[in-house]
Structures are given as structure tokens and as C-alpha cells.
Amino acid sequence: MGMTDLKIGFIGCGGIAAHHLNQLISLSVKPIAFCDIDRSRASSFAQRVGAGSVYTDYHDMFEKERLDAVWICIPPFAHKDEVVIAAEKNVNVFIEKPIALDIATGKSMVNAIRKYKVKSWVGYHWRQYDGVQRARTALMREGGRIGLIEGYWWGWIPSTIGGWWIKRDMSGGQVVEQTTHIFDLARFLCGEIGTVYTEMDTILHVDIPGFTIEDVGVFTLRFVNGAVGVISNTSAAQPIGGTVGLKVVTKNLQLEISSQSAKIYKGMESTEIRHSVNPYFEEDKKFLKSIVENTDTEIPIEEGLRTLAVTLTAVESWRRKTPVKVEEVLSQT
Ligand SMILES: NC(=O)c1ccc[n+]([C@@H]2O[C@H](COP(=O)([O-])OP(=O)(O)OC[C@H]3O[C@@H](n4cnc5c(N)ncnc54)[C@H](O)[C@@H]3O)[C@@H](O)[C@H]2O)c1
Known part of the structure; x- marks a missing residue:
């Protein structure tokens, strides 16, 4: 399986998500599912790639789609169980910083990622x-x-x-x-x-x-x-x-x-x-590569928890x- 075969979803279709979408498009990778509590934002992402399912609740998205990876680009307060569900569904997780606003939520992410052995990358692009x-x-x-x-x-x-x-x-x-x-x-x-x-x-x-x-x-x-x-x-x-x-x-x-x-x-x-280099391009490309080649990622979720702490x-x-x-x-x- 190559990068372009991966089935990718987005949770959060705001400012930084648009940036990541651009990087993925430049890699010829076309995400297939978009979720935002503001439907019009998810729709505009789908239009940008020409097609794609639109959701306003990520629980529905994980229920209906079989994804290989998800880009989580929601504001800090919005982090709840999205990483845990992604991991349970065997979906690899790219997540923007900060991963949460409290240690308990961060730890639930780390535990799920480890338990289900999915890959993670936190967007510390510097x-x-x-x-x-x-x-x-x-x-x-x-x-x-x-x-x-x-x-x-x-x-x-x-x-x-x-x-x-x-x-x-x-x-x-x-x-x-x-x-x-x-x-x-x-x-x-x-x-x-x-x-x-x-x-x-x-x-x-x-x-x-x-x-x-x-x-x-x-x-x-x-x-x-x-x-x-x-x-x-x-x-x-x-x-x-x-x-x-x-x-x-x-x-x-x-x-x-x-x-x-x-x-x-x-x-x-x-x-x-x-x-x-464009650091956003680098992180998106390397994350996809680590999924395809089944290698460790450079900035796994544990790093996000430590910096959050x-x-x-x-x-x-x-x-x-x-x-x-x-x-x-x-x-x-
Ligand atoms: N690495 C970087 O350089 C960088 C730059 C900007 C933002 N960020 C991070 O990215 C995250 C998002 O920032 P932004 O600038 O894109 O914010 P934004 O406000 O532009 O976009 C956030 C989007 O998430 C949506 N959303 C909120 N709750 C949701 C939920 N439960 N389910 C689905 N969608 C939901 C909002 O409707 C909005 O469209 C923040 O954590 C921020 O710190 C990182």
C-alpha cells in the first residue's frame, strides 16, 4: 500500500487543518472524510478535494468510515475521546498541539495508542x-x-x-x-x-x-x-x-x-x-511514510503529553x- 492509497479523515476543518490539507494534496493524497461541528467548514474541505463524506460528529465518522489515519485539528478544549476511539478502530492519529488541557485526557490518549498499537504524531513542527x-x-x-x-x-x-x-x-x-x-x-x-x-x-x-x-x-x-x-x-x-x-x-x-x-x-x-524545508510538509509526509513502512514516528503522543505537562x-x-x-x-x- 502506498501513501496515496491511505484512507484519511479530518476532525476539525479550521485554520491549521486547511494547512495540513494543502500538504496532503501536494503529496497527491486525497482525504475522504471531513468532520467539523460547523458543517459548512467540513463541506468546503470536501469540495476542495472534489469529493468526500461530511460529518458533524466524529463518532458517526468513525462508525461509518474505515479510515487508516485521521488528522485531529480541533481547539484544545474540544479534545475528549476522539483519540481513544480512533485507536480502538485501528486508525493512526496525527494530532495538533496541545493534545489536551488536562493530564487525565492526555493519559487516556497515550494508553489507547499503546494498547491498540496505532501510530501517532503530535504537530510540534519546530x-x-x-x-x-x-x-x-x-x-x-x-x-x-x-x-x-x-x-x-x-x-x-x-x-x-x-x-x-x-x-x-x-x-x-x-x-x-x-x-x-x-x-x-x-x-x-x-x-x-x-x-x-x-x-x-x-x-x-x-x-x-x-x-x-x-x-x-x-x-x-x-x-x-x-x-x-x-x-x-x-x-x-x-x-x-x-x-x-x-x-x-x-x-x-x-x-x-x-x-x-x-x-x-x-x-x-x-x-x-x-x-x-516547510516543516508542516515534512511532518505530514513523514507521518504517512511511517504508516506505509510501519516504522516508529518521530513525535509520538508521549511527547505531546510530556510537553503538555x-x-x-x-x-x-x-x-x-x-x-x-x-x-x-x-x-x-
Ligand atoms: N502547529 C501549529 O503551527 C498550529 C498552528 C495553528 C493552530 N494549531 C493548533 O491546532 C488546533 C486548531 O487550531 P485552529 O487554528 O485550526 O483553530 P480554528 O478555530 O481555526 O479551527 C478549529 C476547528 O475545529 C472545529 N471543532 C471544534 N470542536 C470540534 C469537534 N468537537 N469536532 C469537530 N470539529 C470541531 C471548529 O468548528 C473549527 O472549524 C489548536 O489546538 C491549535 O493550537 C497548531
């Missing part, structure tokens, strides 16, 4: 940039001890997304929904995070009705390997002032990662590796006003 992978290789080969990590997501309220983004009970806040990419990148490059201490507040968007998440946040990290780090986020940057990335200082190297490139500094030399630890620290261990949050049931 790991797919070629510059990031080259930087990681440099870190492992010649970086030496890691000392300091500084990450940042200084942006704005995403305009294309529905009103759920600004509500804590729906998105989890910027740290859980968006800055999760930087926490995941920090884990990918520098190893596991042991404790998090958070200061965050709503200071700059107090005039926006219904805005219940942080608009400024600082997260102090201690990595298991002893390194210290800080990640900050805001959704109140000026349109011209956004900056997203991660810097690392090790014994022998210094790294600076952005969505454009990875810079590696060593002594008096600096190398800039411009990213040359770190960001939920950040929120827990803010609530308790004290540093919190990631393992404590991860052990929640």
Missing part, C-alpha cells in the same frame, strides 16, 4: 526545521554541558482563530496553546525540564472583553541536567515587534533558533543555517505562587 535538526546535532556532538536556555514567544492574539484563544478554559492560555512550541523545542534540544516557577498576569489587554488568559508571562526553568532557563511570552507585542525563538549557551557553543534560521556561534566563528506545571506554579515539579503534575490521574 522540530522539523532542518536548521533545528542541524543545531541539535551540533549540540550533541560538540556542545558540551548545557548551561542556559532563553526562549520567547512575543506575538499577538492570532486573528484567524475563533474566540476560544483568549479564554483560559478553552485554550489553556498562551503558555499552553502557543508557547508550548518553545517549551517543546527546549525539551527537544536541551532535555527534560524538572521544575517551573511562573510569574504571569493580565496587564496589557485588560480592555479586551472576555480576555481571561495571561498577556505577559515569565517561566523560570530548572532542567534535569542542571541547566537553568527562562521562557517568556506575551500576546501584546507590536505588529512589527514580534519575536519567537530560543537561545542556548553551552560549554562550547551558543545557539540562536528562530523560524527563519539556526545560528551557531563557536569562538569567533558564526554559522547561520537558513531553514530550507510542562506547560500545565507552569500554570500550576502561577496558581500556587511557588516552583512546581513537572513529575508531580505528570503523575496526576
Whole structure:
């Protein structure tokens, strides 16, 4: 069976799903079933590929279709039993970050994926940039001890997304929904995070009705390997002032990662590796390939649970006003 023979469904046909659909179409893969609580969105996806069944409830979709894989692209609060049902039906799962808003739901996903031995991939696409992978290789080969990590997501309220983004009970806040990419990148490059201490507040968007998440946040990290780090986020940057990335200082190297490139500094030399791949294309292509070739995936559901746990630890620290261990949050049931 080749990639183009796979029967694929979508749950959630909004902004990021359209992006994934484009990647699949460019791989000559045509999904056959589309589900969105907003029927018109699912219909427009079906029209885009020329045909396809339309659903407003994924339970119906899993009942009626025999799928090989599903792309789950729903907002954080909407995650319930869709991964568990997919796994029970032997459907491989591509899921966008964050995988859920609580550890129990995340664990139910991990357990089902393991029990039914289906493949999973979480959409932490920053790991797919070629510059990031080259930087990681440099870190492992010649970086030496890691000392300091500084990450940042200084942006704005995403305009294309529905009103759920600004509500804590729906998105989890910027740290859980968006800055999760930087926490995941920090884990990918520098190893596991042991404790998090958070200061965050709503200071700059107090005039926006219904805005219940942080608009400024600082997260102090201690990595298991002893390194210290800080990640900050805001959704109140000026349109011209956004900056997203991660810097690392090790014994022998210094790294600076952005969505454009990875810079590696060593002594008096600096190398800039411009990213040359579309990371969304890479993740979609590799996931399909792992299904066809029956190989392990690079970012299985366990990785999504771990990064979720770190960001939920950040929120827990803010609530308790004290540093919190990631393992404590991860052990929640
Ligand atoms: N990796 C990335 O770069 C990236 C970028 C954007 C969004 N995302 C993630 O993707 C997810 C979706 O974000 P988006 O920007 O596409 O949001 P969106 O609001 O544009 O689209 C979400 C869609 O899901 C539908 N939906 C909600 N509940 C549903 C349910 N129970 N069943 C079926 N459909 C349902 C909505 O009607 C909507 O069409 C979020 O978790 C977000 O964090 C990832």
C-alpha cells in the first residue's frame, strides 16, 4: 500500500487543518472524510478535494468510515475521546498541539495508542526545521554541558482563530496553546525540564472583553541536567515587534533558533543555517511514510503529553505562587 492509497479523515476543518490539507494534496493524497461541528467548514474541505463524506460528529465518522489515519485539528478544549476511539478502530492519529488541557485526557490518549498499537504524531513542527535538526546535532556532538536556555514567544492574539484563544478554559492560555512550541523545542534540544516557577498576569489587554488568559508571562526553568532557563511570552507585542525563538549557551557553543534560521556561534566563528524545508510538509509526509513502512514516528503522543505537562506545571506554579515539579503534575490521574 502506498501513501496515496491511505484512507484519511479530518476532525476539525479550521485554520491549521486547511494547512495540513494543502500538504496532503501536494503529496497527491486525497482525504475522504471531513468532520467539523460547523458543517459548512467540513463541506468546503470536501469540495476542495472534489469529493468526500461530511460529518458533524466524529463518532458517526468513525462508525461509518474505515479510515487508516485521521488528522485531529480541533481547539484544545474540544479534545475528549476522539483519540481513544480512533485507536480502538485501528486508525493512526496525527494530532495538533496541545493534545489536551488536562493530564487525565492526555493519559487516556497515550494508553489507547499503546494498547491498540496505532501510530501517532503530535504537530510540534519546530522540530522539523532542518536548521533545528542541524543545531541539535551540533549540540550533541560538540556542545558540551548545557548551561542556559532563553526562549520567547512575543506575538499577538492570532486573528484567524475563533474566540476560544483568549479564554483560559478553552485554550489553556498562551503558555499552553502557543508557547508550548518553545517549551517543546527546549525539551527537544536541551532535555527534560524538572521544575517551573511562573510569574504571569493580565496587564496589557485588560480592555479586551472576555480576555481571561495571561498577556505577559515569565517561566523560570530548572532542567534535569542542571541547566537553568527562562521562557517568556506575551500576546501584546507590536505588529512589527514580534519575536519567537530560543537561545542556548553551552560549554562550547551558543545557539540562536528562530523560524527563519539556526545560528551557531563557536569562538569567533558564526554559522547561520537558513531553514530550507516547510516543516508542516515534512511532518505530514513523514507521518504517512511511517504508516506505509510501519516504522516508529518521530513525535509520538508521549511527547505531546510530556510537553503538555510542562506547560500545565507552569500554570500550576502561577496558581500556587511557588516552583512546581513537572513529575508531580505528570503523575496526576
Ligand atoms: N502547529 C501549529 O503551527 C498550529 C498552528 C495553528 C493552530 N494549531 C493548533 O491546532 C488546533 C486548531 O487550531 P485552529 O487554528 O485550526 O483553530 P480554528 O478555530 O481555526 O479551527 C478549529 C476547528 O475545529 C472545529 N471543532 C471544534 N470542536 C470540534 C469537534 N468537537 N469536532 C469537530 N470539529 C470541531 C471548529 O468548528 C473549527 O472549524 C489548536 O489546538 C491549535 O493550537 C497548531
